[in-house]
Amino acid sequence: MPDSPSSVSATPAPAPGQCDENGLSYSAGPVDAALGHRAFVVTLRNCGTGAKQVSGYPDVTVLNGAGEQLDVRIDHGNSYMARDPGPRSFSLEPGKPLLSVFSWSSTVSEGEKQTGAAVTVAVAGERARTVPVDFIDLGTTGQLSVTAWNTGLLQ
Template sequence: MRPLLAVAAVLAVSACGAGKEQPPAPSPTPPPPAPVTTAENPCTREGVSLTAGPVEAALGHRASVVTMVNCGTKSLRVEGYPAVAVLDAARKPMEIAVEHGSSYMARDPGAQPQTLEPGQHLLSVLSWSNTVTAGESATGSFATVTPVPGGEARTLPVDTDLGTTGKLTVTAWAPKLLN
């Protein structure tokens, strides 16, 4: 009989807090991207820094998000698409087609005027397909990105396994990615 009393006591104690709701734990809010100025990613003369995210893959398609942050002290007017060139491992330009628009991996918002305040960011997606048919497969190791016409270019590490398509698609600068 004693084991039954012990079980009843445990159940009674655990039931004491059953009717009380615990407040939900606050969900962490991610901080906004901080201006990044390092030896590897200095501010350009226009006052922006550029970084490339990891290459994401889906069904033979690939994409990398380029983030431009205003690391300067003044507002910057941005409109359109970054100028992009793909470089091989020796940092030599590759002969590929660069197109503006949507792809399997990203929807293009189209060129719209943007005002980039200090500390704010804009995004552009570089995407390609790794399709291999007849011919030699092309693989790039870097992308040179010029954020604004006539601006200073930055070379970013981006592994681009273009297969035999020879094509890269670029979306316009936007504050967020479109679904």
């Protein structure tokens, strides 16, 4: 891990329900917990006037309370808290959402604990937006699992 995290130049997300200049809005739901595991859902909504092409996985970084990027490995796939539908392409119509689950284990072993206060999220080809979250208590794992964009959550 680096001695000091680097700063990220992401643009803060507009207030919930407000579009960015690309006609997209991002929001994070509450953190759910189970047996030392945590997860929250990020919702991407097309609030523009035309369809948006979205595919694969969100581009993600984790920020601490000072807005500095943490050294966190982003994994794509299943986790204890979520099933990954795998990457697909969507033509996201105006008003429609896509979802991605961000999950982690708050295990603490050796090393420094990491705590995030926000994530930067972007669809491919778009500028990242900073999205505040309740908390991301990564413990010492330094790992966040992210599912592909999807129209719903898999059971």
